[in-house]
Amino acid sequence: MKPIFKLAYWIILILTGNSLLSAAERGTLIREAVIYLSPDTNSNKLAQVERGRELILLDKSHDWVHVEALLGSETRDPAFVLEEDQGKTISGWVLDNGIIWASTPGGDRILFGAAADSEDEASRRHGRRGAAQDAERLYRRVYDIFPNSSIAAEGLYRAADIQWQIDKADMQSRPSAREQEAYLREGINEESMKLVMRKFPDSKWAQLAAFHLIDNKLCGDWQGSPKCPDKEAEMYEKYVKEHPESPAAPEALYDAAWRRAALIEIYKTEEQSKKSDQSKSLAISLAQQLMSKYPQSDWSARGQTLLFLVQQGVPTYGNVIQ
Numbered sequence: 001m002k003p004i005f006k007l008a009y010w011i012i013l014i015l016t017g018n019s020l021l022s023a024a025e026r027g028t029l030i031r032e033a034v035i036y037l038s039p040d041t042n043s044n045k046l047a048q049v050e051r052g053r054e055l056i057l058l059d060k061s062h063d064w065v066h067v068e069a070l071l072g073s074e075t076r077d078p079a080f081v082l083e084e085d086q087g088k089t090i091s092g093w094v095l096d097n098g099i100i101w102a103s104t105p106g107g108d109r110i111l112f113g114a115a116a117d118s119e120d121e122a123s124r125r126h127g128r129r130g131a132a133q134d135a136e137r138l139y140r141r142v143y144d145i146f147p148n149s150s151i152a153a154e155g156l157y158r159a160a161d162i163q164w165q166i167d168k169a170d171m172q173s174r175p176s177a178r179e180q181e182a183y184l185r186e187g188i189n190e191e192s193m194k195l196v197m198r199k200f201p202d203s204k205w206a207q208l209a210a211f212h213l214i215d216n217k218l219c220g221d222w223q224g225s226p227k228c229p230d231k232e233a234e235m236y237e238k239y240v241k242e243h244p245e246s247p248a249a250p251e252a253l254y255d256a257a258w259r260r261a262a263l264i265e266i267y268k269t270e271e272q273s274k275k276s277d278q279s280k281s282l283a284i285s286l287a288q289q290l291m292s293k294y295p296q297s298d299w300s301a302r303g304q305t306l307l308f309l310v311q312q313g314v315p316t317y318g319n320v321i322q
Helices: 003-023 107-123 131-145 152-172 191-199 204-217 227-242 249-269 273-293 298-311
Strands: 026-029 033-036 045-049 054-061 064-072 088-095 099-101
Touching: 026 131, 045 064, 045 088, 054 088, 099 107, 099 131, 107 131, 107 152, 131 152, 152 191, 152 204, 191 204, 204 227, 204 249, 227 249, 249 273, 249 298, 273 298
Parallel strands: none
Antiparallel strands: 026 054, 026 099, 033 045, 033 088, 054 064, 064 088
């Protein structure tokens, strides 16, 4: 074979191979499974695959499927492997049950239900170990495998929310969490939330994701200074103006009102009576706005309590006892 024809042959072969690979069906497990060296439970066990791990279908044989499984990176928490992270992959055989493929009828809802089950399990006192991570992966797979599903956006958001809560708890457990300025601590990874905002920009899930991002801008410890609560109140007020229809808008409005109420006492300790009175007026206005705009929200009831305390002159911040 002449060199030029040999080159053309290999190019065609590579392109064909890539085409087949890109067309390979993707799936995930809603159960834990063992990957075997061959389609036989007596063969060597290569690895154990957790719920929600991504599978690529390579072949089928009776009650078995030959798959490539993404097990995650060995150098970081494998529960939160992003798609661009190469991680650790392994090829082998898995029993063909409990697997959701892109072609599975109602697969998106089955995955979502499995994720919700794992999330519920994680909330229990003696729930299954790793259930929160299972839920994160399963919700993420709803979007990955069924991107056009009506629940893809919610799945992507719920996955991001679980990761955010775990990362937030970890961040708050560190000594740096008590630093006054936000930039002095290691922030929560925002990529998952920003992905929700990029993929579904006009959805309520994007609005909720934007609300989470405020966490990274909050002070750790106010240290009795008015700078932090004043800045934070402005951030929450801005959020409500930009996202008035967001499910998180009532909470943001309450957060702003509570900070304005806290400033009443903070300014008193600094003998700034004028600013204390201004903060009281702002707290009352925000609480009334909350009750008026979102009357059915639990945050509205909390706003009414806050309003009552402020109007009665009861301190809502600090160790002041009357």
